[in-house]
Amino acid sequence: DAMVIQNPRYQVTQFGKPVTLSCSQTLNHNVMYWYQQKSSQAPKLLFHYYDKDFNNEADTPDNFQSRRPNTSFCFLDIRSPGLGDAAMYLCATSRGGQGDTQYFGPGTRLTVL
Amino acid sequence: AQRVTQPEKLLSVFKGAPVELKCNYSYSGSPELFWYVQYSRQRLQLLLRHISRESIKGFTADLNKGETSFHLKKPFAQEEDSAMYYCALKGRSSGDKLTFGTGTRLAVRP
Numbered sequence: 001d002a003m004v005i006q007n008p009r010y011q012v013t014q015f016g017k018p019v020t021l022s023c024s025q026t027l028n029h030n031v032m033y034w035y036q037q038k039s040s041q042a043p044k045l046l047f048h049y050y051d052k053d054f055n056n057e058a059d060t061p062d063n064f065q066s067r068r069p070n071t072s073f074c075f076l077d078i079r080s081p082g083l084g085d086a087a088m089y090l091c092a093t094s095r096g097g098q099g100d101t102q103y104f105g106p107g108t109r110l111t112v113l
Numbered sequence: 114a115q116r117v118t119q120p121e122k123l124l125s126v127f128k129g130a131p132v133e134l135k136c137n138y139s140y141s142g143s144p145e146l147f148w149y150v151q152y153s154r155q156r157l158q159l160l161l162r163h164i165s166r167e168s169i170k171g172f173t174a175d176l177n178k179g180e181t182s183f184h185l186k187k188p189f190a191q192e193e194d195s196a197m198y199y200c201a202l203k204g205r206s207s208g209d210k211l212t213f214g215t216g217t218r219l220a221v222r223p
Contacts, residue, residue: 004156031209040122042199042213043157050209090157096209099145099164104157 003027004105006091012111013081021076021108023091032074033102034066035090043090049074050096078110086112115140115204119214126190127222134185134217136174136200145203146176146183147211152196160185160198170194190221 005024013019023032031050035043047056049068063085065077078085088109092102116139126132138144148160161169163176163183174185183200200214 033210040215042117042215044213045210048209055208092157094209098205099162100209101147101159101162102211103159106156 004091004093004103006089006105006108008108009106010109010111012113013078014113015082016080019078019081019110021078021089021091021110023074023076023105024072025093025103026072027093027103028071029093029103030071030096031094032068033090033092033094034074034076035092037088037090037107046076081110081112083112086110115144115202115212117200117202117212117214119198119200119217121217122215123218123220125220125222128192129189132185132187132190132194132219132221134198134200134219136183136185136214138181138183138200138202140181140202140204142204144205146174147201147203148172148174148183148185149199149201149213150196151199157199190219192221192223195219195221 003026007022033048034046037043046060047066063079068074088107090107091105094100094102118137146163149157150160151157172187176183197216197218199216201211203211
């Protein structure tokens with residue numbers, strides 16, 4: 001009955017080799033978010049979609065891109081991963097609007113060799 | 114700009130002792146404040162939010178606009194409360210985005 005699913009849970013890639021992380025939801029929520037969380041740090045928002053509207057954070061590197069082909073799925077593409085991109089990547093969803101709650105997936109831990 | 118500060122990285126208490134996890138925020142307007150919790154090997158999940166004014170698992174939090182604080186309190190800590198706690202803020206000007214604090218790890222010792 002998992003509502004926000006992330007695949008894979010662990011991803012190992014090589015320096016510079018493109019990687020895609022996947023998130024899906026069964027909640028039919030309008031908004032989907034991608035966060036990066038490094039050790040002992042707060043989750044940092046990379047971007048989010050409100051329906052098909054893409055909202056990029058000003059300080060998100062160009063190396064990070066996202067796709068949302070439909071309501072249920074959202075992908076995080078890292079075009080050329082560097083060692084500094086090793087982190088936990090969290091996907092979250094919400095209905096949107098005042099007072100709503102974000103529901104998080106279990107995260108994907110990315111290792112860059 | 115909106116900002117959330119959790120001054121303590123680690124808070125260690127004995128079972129049965131009172132707990133207070135501190136959270137201060139910076140926001141020029143009326144924010145929504147949340148506490149999220151992450152138990153060991155589990156996903157981040159909502160614990161409570163200020164607009165609900167509810168007590169969840171014995172925890173409460175009151176929004177103090179004068180002190181710009183949203184501290185999380187529980188009168189008697191239990192071992193199962195051991196987890197990472199994140200305070201988060203959503204401002205009206207920022208749409209649906211949450212700004213998280215750096216988190217406080219609560220360790221409840223038997």
